[in-house]
Amino acid sequence: MKKYAVIVAGGTGKRMGNTIPKQFLLLKGKAVLWYTLETFMRAYSDIKIILVLPEQHVNKGKIIAASFSESNQIETVCGGDTRFHSVQSGLRAVKEDSVVFVHDAVRCLVSVPLIYRCYKTAVEKGSAIPAVPATDSIRILNHTYHSVANRAQVRIIQTPQTFLSSIILPAFEQNYTDAFTDEATVVEANGTQVFLAEGEYDNIKITRPVDMMIAERILEERSALKQS
Numbered sequence: 001m002k003k004y005a006v007i008v009a010g011g012t013g014k015r016m017g018n019t020i021p022k023q024f025l026l027l028k029g030k031a032v033l034w035y036t037l038e039t040f041m042r043a044y045s046d047i048k049i050i051l052v053l054p055e056q057h058v059n060k061g062k063i064i065a066a067s068f069s070e071s072n073q074i075e076t077v078c079g080g081d082t083r084f085h086s087v088q089s090g091l092r093a094v095k096e097d098s099v100v101f102v103h104d105a106v107r108c109l110v111s112v113p114l115i116y117r118c119y120k121t122a123v124e125k126g127s128a129i130p131a132v133p134a135t136d137s138i139r140i141l142n143h144t145y146h147s148v149a150n151r152a153q154v155r156i157i158q159t160p161q162t163f164l165s166s167i168i169l170p171a172f173e174q175n176y177t178d179a180f181t182d183e184a185t186v187v188e189a190n191g192t193q194v195f196l197a198e199g200e201y202d203n204i205k206i207t208r209p210v211d212m213m214i215a216e217r218i219l220e221e222r223s224a225l226k227q228s
Helices: 032-041 055-066 083-091 112-125 165-171 181-190 211-225
Strands: 001-009 048-053 072-076 097-103 126-133 138-142 145-149 154-155 161-164 196-198
Touching: 001 032, 001 083, 001 165, 032 048, 032 055, 032 097, 032 112, 032 145, 048 055, 055 072, 072 083, 083 097, 097 112, 097 165, 112 126, 112 196, 126 181, 145 211, 161 165, 165 181
Parallel strands: 001 048, 001 097, 048 072, 126 196
Antiparallel strands: 097 161, 126 154, 126 161, 138 145
8 A cells, every 4th residue: 555654743842951853853963853754764665754844944854854865755844733733734745545654753763663563553454553551650640639540451652653544534634622632532533443553662752851862772772783
């Protein structure tokens, strides 16, 4: 099937305490966003990438995209005020029946095997939401009370959240609500069940300064494995 990856790079970097949005911070000499784009293009040579950027940073994204020999496969579009509206903007560029990945640009350690798993599950079931088991103790707050949750039943959700275009495109025609925290919640609100796929603990989201150090260490370990 045709393949599209909507890469959402709409962050402003507030939680990083940096004036540079986190997707443009340098990780071992390359922008965080570069690693995300490179992995998707390495996974599938025929993939079409829709890069969703804040309007004021579109040129930065285009410069990074132009560094790839396959830059003609990358289209840049402006995002919106919320993640929902940014994804919605990217999905407008999907013009044919396809498998659509929606991925956080700052999950730059996404792996090719994870992308393959999501594709396979989406083709078979219509959707694939990567998730990993919770490893910490979890408590649920209810006003002034809190209770322990069974962490064996808790999953931490990641991206790329992957869908058949026939499922995700109509879902994003809905009006936005605050309940839409990710693509899975949008699709479920449109009356379609979603399915989980095995995620990866290395597939972290760059949110805080310490995440950059963790990502650099993981990249070093991966490089050492390739050389061994």
